[in-house]
Every structure is written in C-alpha cells, then in structure tokens.
Amino acid sequence: MKQITLCIVFLAALLNGCSSDEKAARTRLEKARQMYEQNEFFTAKSEIDSIRTLYPKEYKVLKEGLELMRQVEWKENERTIAFCDSMIPVKEEELQELVKGFTLEKDSVYQPVGNYIWKQQTIERNVQRCYIRCGVNERGEMYLASVYYGARPINHTSLRVSTPDGLSAETASIAYDGGVNYRFEDLGSTTEVVTYKGDNGMDVVKFIYANEKERIKAEFTGGKPYTIYIAEGDKKAIAATYDLAVVLSDIENMVTEREKALKRQAYLQSKLELE
Numbered sequence: 478m479k480q481i482t483l484c485i486v487f488l489a490a491l492l493n494g495c496s497s498d499e500k501a502a503r504t505r506l507e508k509a510r511q512m513y514e515q516n517e518f519f520t521a522k523s524e525i526d527s528i529r530t531l532y533p534k535e536y537k538v539l540k541e542g543l544e545l546m547r548q549v550e551w552k553e554n555e556r557t558i559a560f561c562d563s564m565i566p567v568k569e570e571e572l573q574e575l576v577k578g579f580t581l582e583k584d585s586v587y588q589p590v591g592n593y594i595w596k597q598q599t600i601e602r603n604v605q606r607c608y609i610r611c612g613v614n615e616r617g618e619m620y621l622a623s624v625y626y627g628a629r630p631i632n633h634t635s636l637r638v639s640t641p642d643g644l645s646a647e648t649a650s651i652a653y654d655g656g657v658n659y660r661f662e663d664l665g666s667t668t669e670v671v672t673y674k675g676d677n678g679m680d681v682v683k684f685i686y687a688n689e690k691e692r693i694k695a696e697f698t699g700g701k702p703y704t705i706y707i708a709e710g711d712k713k714a715i716a717a718t719y720d721l722a723v724v725l726s727d728i729e730n731m732v733t734e735r736e737k738a739l740k741r742q743a744y745l746q747s748k749l750e751l752e
Contacts, residue, residue, distance in 0.1 A: 561735040595714035617726030621678035634699030646684035649677040
C-alpha cells in the first residue's frame with residue numbers, strides 16, 4: 478500500500494512538473510506575442526528561441542511559437558521592403574546629381590556592368606603622364622590605379638600616400654600578372670598601370686578623401702623608388718568617385734535586400750496559408 482502511495486505521489490509530481498513547464502512556456506509565448514504587437518521584433522524572436530531551448534518537449538507551444546516566428550519574420554520583411562521603397566528613389570535622385578561629373582564607359586555587348594570615370598580622368602585625356610586615377614562600377618565597387626610613365630621601367634607593385642604631418646596609408650601589393658598589374662613599351666617609353674580593386678586600395682582612397690585639401694605625396698613602391706605629388710584635379714576626382722561609390726553601393730544593397738525580402742515573403746506566405 479505504501480509503495481502504491483509513493484507511485485501516485487511521484488506521478489502527481491511528474492504531471493505537475495509538465496504542467497509547470499507548459500505554463501512557463503506559454504508565459505514566454507504570450508510575452509513574445511506582446512512584443513510582436515508592439516513591433517519589437519528582436520525581443521519577440523528571442524522569447525520564441527528561448528522556448529525552443531528551455532522547453533523542447535512542449536510541442537504544442539513550440540508549434541504555436543513557429544507560427545508566431547513566421548508572422549514576426551513577415552512583419553520584418555514588410556518593414557524592410559517599405560524602407561527600401563522609400564529610400565531607393567531618394568538615393569537615385571542623389572545619384573543623378575553626382576553622375577553629372579562622370580562618363581559611363583560601357584560596351585553593351587561585352588560589359589554587363591559599366592564603369593563611371595571622372596570626365597577629367599578618362600584615359601584619352603591623360604596619356605604620357607604619371608598620376609593616380611580611379612573609377613567605380615555601376616554596383617558601387619571602386620578601384621584605384623597608379624599610373625607610371627617614363628623612360629625606364631620601375632616595376633612597381635604598390636602605392637603609399639602621405640601628408641606633410643607624417644600620416645600615411647598604403648595599398649596592397651599587386652604582383653605583376655599582365656592584368657591588374659601590366660606594363661608595356663611604346664616608342665622607347667614605359668607605361669605601368671597597377672589597379673587596386675576594392676579593399677586592396679580603399680585605405681588609400683579614404684586617406685585621400687579625408688585629406689583632399691592637403692599636399693599628398695604618392696610613392697610608387699615595390700620596385701625602383703618613384704615619387705609624385707597628387708594633382709589637385711586627381712584628388713578631386715578620387716573624392717568625387719568615392720562619394721559616387723557610396724551612393725551606388727547603398728542602392729545596390731537596398732535593391733538586393735528588397736529582393737531577398739520579397740522572396741522570403743513568398744515563402745512565408747505559403748507556410749502561413751497551409752497552417
């Protein structure tokens with residue numbers, strides 16, 4: 478009789494424990510619903526995740542939590558789409574002003590993405606001189622290039638810039654490959670062009686942008702030493718190109734995020750309709 482009594486007490490305690498877990502899980506779920514109603518989506522998702530972690534056997538509550546999670550994600554994506562829809566036209570209007578100083582170089586047959594070049598930095602206007610040039614493609618990906626022209630090759634692979642107060646920045650080193658680092662001779666003179674794409678040159682771009690009013694020394698490094706001072710027009714071109722790159726990159730990112738949100742919405746809609 479005593480053993481039967483102990484079993485009953487044990488089962489009652491076990492049932493009470495399960496009931497307690499379900500109650501605690503539902504308390505968290507209700508808090509998540511409140512956060513959802515208040516558009517506090519991060520907190521709502523955290524509460525739902527905590528249910529999965531703390532009460533993995535409360536299947537009914539977990540199922541309700543999954544449905545709520547999808548509703549939260551739907552609202553998040555709805556907010557993302559609304560933000561992008563409002564901001565993309567603003568950025569595109571800003572873009573139209575910025576591109577006025579640029580030429581778009583693009584071969585519609587061979588180039589799916591063209592490059593914006595500051596009008597005073599187009600190649601045909603800058604033959605037979607040493608300078609720093611730049612450009613940005615339609616996706617906002619910027620590049621910098623060090624151009625050397627002289628009687629003898631220097632075989633440079635990188636660029637270092639500095640101001641009179643001792644501040645400086647450097648590009649990555651780009652080994653000769655006949656592509657992003659190429660050289661050629663014409664009528665006894667040598668031209669070398671080293672291109673620093675993206676992060677390979679961004680420290681120098683930002684340095685020039687921040688110090689546009691300063692006298693900036695540019696050292697062609699990695700081969701025979703060679704130094705120039707960046708012309709005012711070239712500093713202006715780099716600064717303007719960086720401004721354009723930021724806006725183009727913002728537009729590209731927002732378009733991508735909007736597309737991702739729309740695809741996620743379609744998926745969530747199919748799941749919510751089935752439930």
